[in-house]
Amino acid sequence: MSRTTDVVAKDRNQGKNQLRVGRLVKAHGLKGGLKLELYTDNPEGRFVPGAGFTLQVPEASPWHGKEITVREYRVMNGNPVVFFDDVEDRDAADSLVRAILWIDQDVDEVEDDAWFDHQLVGLDVVRDDTLVGRVVRVEHFPAQDLLIVKAGENEVMVPFVSAIVPTVDVQAGRVIVTPPPGLFEELPDAADAEPQTHSDAEAAE
Numbered sequence: 001m002s003r004t005t006d007v008v009a010k011d012r013n014q015g016k017n018q019l020r021v022g023r024l025v026k027a028h029g030l031k032g033g034l035k036l037e038l039y040t041d042n043p044e045g046r047f048v049p050g051a052g053f054t055l056q057v058p059e060a061s062p063w064h065g066k067e068i069t070v071r072e073y074r075v076m077n078g079n080p081v082v083f084f085d086d087v088e089d090r091d092a093a094d095s096l097v098r099a100i101l102w103i104d105q106d107v108d109e110v111e112d113d114a115w116f117d118h119q120l121v122g123l124d125v126v127r128d129d130t131l132v133g134r135v136v137r138v139e140h141f142p143a144q145d146l147l148i149v150k151a152g153e154n155e156v157m158v159p160f161v162s163a164i165v166p167t168v169d170v171q172a173g174r175v176i177v178t179p180p181p182g183l184f185e186e187l188p189d190a191a192d193a194e195p196q197t198h199s200d201a202e203a204a205e
Contacts, residue, residue, distance in 0.1 A: 018054065018102040019114070020140065021046050027093035028081050034093050036080040040114075046103065047073035047082055056100035063096060115168060124174040125149050125158075132184055135175065147175070156184055 021040040028035050040046050051070045057063045072083040087093055117138045125133040125147075133151035138160070147158040147165065158164060158177060167176035 018104055020056075020100060020102050021053070022080075022082075022101045024082075024096050024099045024101070026097060027090050028076070028079075030090050031083070032087040032089055032093045033074075033076075033081045033083050034087075034096060036082050038080055043073065043080055047080075049073075051103070053101040053103055055096075056102060057096075057098075061095070061099075063099060068096075068101075115170065119170050120147065120168070120175070122173075123168075123170070125151075125177055126174050127177050127179065127184070132177070151184055158183065 019040075021038070022043075023037040023039070024034045025037050026035045027033070036043070036047075047070050049070055049072060052067050053070075054067055055063050068087075069085045070082060071085050071087075074081050074083075084096075087096065120135050120138055123135045124131055125135060133149040133156065135147050136150045136155070137148045139146040139148060139157070145160040147160050149156045149158050158179065164179055164183075165175055165177055169175070
């Protein structure tokens with residue numbers, strides 16, 4: 001399961017730092033509500049009435065290049081739901097599905113379990129007390145974020161989830177990884193991994 005915040009922080013153009021705080025996943029009801037996938041541990045503080053967000057949407061979207069303002073935030077049947085100004089019906093809400101919400105963020109106010117890209121790039125990647133590579137960039141996707149790790153001549157895409165990256169220690173300059181088999185090394189072919197049978201052993205003598 002991915003962290004509440006994933007890699008929620010990202011350096012953007014024009015010298016601004018922005019924090020990714022949510023993704024709009026589904027229209028809710030008939031009055032413009034949208035269910036949220038949260039990338040923040042403080043939704044009540046982020047989604048207050050009047051809070052504005054930059055939208056990350058495809059260039060073809062009518063919302064491209066626009067900002068949006070919160071009208072109301074609720075938890076309904078256990079699901080976070082947000083309402084925005086000028087989004088009054090289900091059709092308008094549907095046009096925002098899959099949009100990612102970004103907010104300007106002071107570098108000194110990063111939330112728990114959240115990091116800016118520039119804090120992660122350059123960190124050593126350690127597995128079982130052994131250096132296996134270095135973070136060279138961060139890729140952001142709706143489902144999760146990836147640490148791109150330079151390991152020798154290869155670049156390895158490491159899902160930035162707590163099960164695989166349990167520890168980020170910026171001060172120590174490293175992240176600790178517990179990757180599944182095959183992420184940093186090639187696994188043997190199935191044929192090579194099969195145990196020798198008795199007849200195989202006799203044939204080899």
